[in-house]
Amino acid sequence: MADLFDGISDWLLEQALQTSDLRGVICELGQRLIDGGVPVNRINIGRSVLHPVFGLMNLRWEAESNQAIVEEIPRSEIDWDGLVGQPFFELTRGAEDRIVADLRDPEQVARYALFGELAARGMTGYVAFGRVFGRRTTFLERFAEDFRGASVSFTTKRFSGFTEADHEGLERLMTPLCLCLPVATEHFLSDELMQAYPGRITGGQVLTGQSARGDGQVIDCALLYSDMRDSVGLSQRMEAPDYLATLNAYYDCTAQAVLDHGGEVLKFIGDGILAIFPIEDGKRPARNMCTAALSAARDGFVRAETANAARREAGAPLFAFGTALHLGQVIYGNVGTAKRLDFTATGSAVNLVSRCEALTRTLNVPLIATADFAALIDEPGRDLGRHDVRGLDAPAALVSYPL
Template sequence: MTASRMEDANEVLTGFLLKLIDLGLPIDRAASAIEALHSEYAGIGRFWTREEGTIVRYLPHGDRREAVYQQSPFAHVSRTGEWLFLNLDETPDSLFAIVPELKEVGYRHYLTIPINFTNGAKNAISFATRSAEGFNSRSLTILRLILPSFALVTELRATSNRLDEVLRIYVGDDPHRAILGGTIQRGQVTRIRSAILFADMREYTRISSTLSPESAVELLNNYFDCLVPPIEDEGGEVLKYLGDGLLAIVRDKGDDTGGAAQSALSAATKALRRVEAANNEGRFPVPIEVGIALHHGDAAYGNVGSGQRLDFTVIGRDVNLASRIADLNKTLSEPLLMSKPFVEHLWGNPSTLGMHQVQGFTEPVEVYRP
């Protein structure tokens, strides 16, 4: 199997190292650090030893990680663009933090090599050996011949992963697969039969009017931290963030529409409890209230726009109805409302709150509370 066809990035590194060992290089430990474009981590580190194989670590964002990185051999070779050779028997422990760690477990020589991508990303790979001879001229010649191919494969994989991750982060799991699969023509529509959850923060405009942009973003992030994990824990997915609101679905699984509805209801009640706990802990500038509407129907995704600028957005009657029911949360002073099509899929007996007119719909709709 060639590296370009390996699905698992760990296989690429492991296969590369085993090939080097077969060629006579005395590698006992290796590590790579590759920059990532991800909301939750700055890069991916892979650590390989003969004893344990490959271990993956996600390198966090933040000043603390950056301060540690800047004092590392990886940062050194990224700055200089040169290979770094260390005979650990002759290297002071104070040179890099990793030096005493390597000595303690018996490594004798350490080599760090920069890997620069064409997009400017600075990456590196290191090798360590317990061999007293270290990496001789033959080993270094082999590395100089083979490393460009490894770097190319690594960059191709990293570029593909960046595209995949960025699309997933911004449009969600299913839409990003559809886009990458070729659903990019204007007017194309995909229907998803599901339980639909629409959540909206009450009085956001008033609350945020006294906040700086940074504080308003922090408010929204803390707020969504209350809503999104319960949705994902129940097998749902967020399709769209809409300012201070969000639209999420729990897909029907065949004829088991009751399972999707029950999961959406569980997600909604858990989210409301998390908001209440956050209010009690003082995590918001002022206590907030949330209205959640639950409906069952089609969440339709469509390509809308003009020319070369399209938006893969959520459209359709059922999505609009869920949004309008959410408007009733404040009118009825209810944190959680459900439509009749939704409660028809539930196992319990919710309480009806009667028929209500909603904006944009001719016929009144019946709404329920748990």
């Protein structure tokens, strides 16, 4: 067996250097073990992650399907009480280095709820190993223990379970396997973090190296600009955590509606958002993008009505906002100083749509669109006439749409 595990170890080290496809690596690992006489039926890898939304990642491979499924678990959905005392928790915080169980033994099966589930599926042997690595995490403040690592478990249905030689050989795979984990998960996290913070378009540019000062592009798009009403007043009347929660509730309605309709949020601007629906010949026609932007705007108001109904029942302050739509070009690029850069959106179209949104207050309509935008919408809008817009040489023709 020494030759088998030495060969697999060398192969894992090569994979750590060559690929970020952890699914493929684990599928191949399972098959190599089976072919080498170690009949694993299940491999499970779990690790804590540093991410604003996700707290844990889990990958599970099953021999029957020879497929590996990756699950990213949001922090809000983690059953912390159920996690405590489970093998994953004990291993990733370093309390245990190895957990072994004969799943044919009722006393050992009773040790963890997981063992009962595995035994019920016909598993006979279980072995898991943990490694603590990476930077210290602080999002698990309820636990005094450090929690920054990964656990890998192997399960078999072989009648006699795993042998001690199997245990020792599988443990020797931990170091090269854990070298694969950061490569794969950091690749995933970098992509997820880029989408969570700068956004899909900007994140893609950063990850492909288009992040130098002065890098940019001109984007033909439908624009959506939304701004929360009385934000200053709310910030003065509310405690900071409550005000931030209100902002997030507003963004859950407006920004999430944009994302759900295929748009891109370019900027959270204080208490407002600037979003675009990029136009691309043959793939994202201008008429379709304008229709999507209008649908997203309306959806935002529908979601806000539902959110405010819940806030009213809870006695929380309600929020309101206006939204403007336009069709034009956005200059989107990386600007700043040599040591502090940011992606920003600018251009006459951005100025126009933001200033049109301000007119939703004076015209007492929640949703405004420019004539350029309305020209590509099949549904006729209500003519609001022409209005002076600061910075524009001529008055802008505006329309409104019912919610």
